[in-house]
Amino acid sequence: MTEPFEAVLEVMATARTIHRYLPDPVPEKDLGRILYAATRAPSGSNSQPFRFVVLRDGERASAAKALLAESFRSQWSRKSSNEGWDRGSGLDRDSPKARSARAMRQFVDGFERIPVVVLACILRFHPPNPYEGASIYPACQNLLLAARALGYGACFSVWHLPVEDRLKAMLDIPEHAAISLTITVGRPAGRHGPLRRRPVRDLVYDDAWEQSAAWVQDPPGSRFSRSGPPGARRFRPPSVAERDLK
């Protein structure tokens, strides 16, 4: 059973969030395989409350992408200004901070030209709660991994939230469904590559909280995010995720 594990781990460890996309359309054969993979995820009582609305270049899809683009641009403007992305080392064009900011700018400015945008919707059988995500975000992760396995890149975001009501009206998404995540998909303009994460022993405990798990380790070649070991510290790339949304 080693072989499938190696393939799966390789895909997981290199599925970097992609902000810069080539304009090439995603062939329908690949798109179908990616979405089928998404729907294999578990959900509460196997109730499968996830629904994926795929936006490409249809009339309504284009209008929805334009609205999303507007929201993404204003979210990034707010975030970059609040967090000082154009200050400090951001003034040095070659700094990781400035490069990340440029990628984000390209991401939001070119949003309408990203070939595929998927709205991951959840049918809400219960009032919104922090556990409902257990029935939709595993499916989103399947989507991301399947895309990566076929050579595509993806990015998760909740920057649709400020325009969710308008999007729902535009796309006939019913009252009892909510948009849990916006996922962009396309061929990466840059490279896939190893992710940066904290050292694994910061994240995994044995027996009780903060009890070191001697049996887990970062394999050779692992790359570390900020808060990694000294020397491995690097600026943390910007993101488009729920904790940014006030």
Next chain:
Amino acid sequence: MTEPFEAVLEVMATARTIHRYLPDPVPEKDLGRILYAATRAPSGSNSQPFRFVVLRDGERASAAKALLAESFRSQWSRKSSNEGWDRGSGLDRDSPKARSARAMRQFVDGFERIPVVVLACILRFHPPNPYEGASIYPACQNLLLAARALGYGACFSVWHLPVEDRLKAMLDIPEHAAISLTITVGRPAGRHGPLRRRPVRDLVYDDAWEQSAAWVQDPPGSRFSRSGPPGARRFRPPSVAERDLK
């Protein structure tokens, strides 16, 4: 790029929820690889708010498993009675319903002997909200897929919730962390195998809500859950997920 996709899809499509486990311990080498894979998942701003507390047979772990077992048994008793699992076709020992109920009974009755129980915790930087799961459930799905790729089975549950406060006290889990999911891991007593899901066109839309996506299809050999095409309808197995928790 076809090869990794095939491996990844195979793992996704056969990572059935496992309720019956062999008592064999999970070797630390495998456990370390599974947990490392979990931590490769994306999260908001790459903030990695996920922490995994692994319960095996240490003193505190055993006490925590006993407390969880108590909670799981009372949740299943309540659910099986509310949903009539011992009525109707459940009276026929050979019905899928009765078989599923027996697997659930074995699951909760043998909970203490499941070799590995992982508490997936989230550091809450914000008040609880339906989007926080985007920063933890993708990591849980990585864990499940990595386990499957190594031949292990897993099950997602939120049946820890009634005893969460006591668990946190027992394991020194701090105030600002919450337990998002309990994940059991071990060698399956039965077989892995193809998942049952609704027909994919019920779940994937093109351009707008309920607009059929002609380019997605169930590959030959797909198996359908209840609400599948006529003839493919089967009783839906019981679950241990968030929508069961009142």
